[in-house]
Amino acid sequence: MSLDKVKLQHIAMLARLKLTDEEYAESVEKLSKIVDFVDQLSQADTQDVVPMAHPLDAAQRLRPDVVTESDNRDLYQKNAAAVADGLYLVPKVLE
Secondary structure, three states: OOOOHHHHHHHHHHOOOOOOHHHHHHHHHHHHHHHHHHHHHHOOOOOOOOOOOOOOOOOOOOOOOOOOOOOOHHHHHOOOOOEEOOEEOOOOOOO
8 A cells, every 4th residue: 555645645734744745755755665564564474473561571570568768747747837637728729
């Protein structure tokens, strides 16, 4: 399936690209080669190929779920204008 200038103009319009006549001629040739290559790839037999999420056979390394930081809430809330029960109080915005 090769592209022609009319198809490329439609694609350019959808992509909001403004191309000159010179750019159209160059782009038609390059994009046609890409489309032909993709068409060639789609003809490859992939019946026995197992889908994979990653090209490398790797497992995700997991770490234990432990707390690594101390609770500094009281220290941080000393700078707040208003605090109640460990929460920051802010002015009401909506009625």
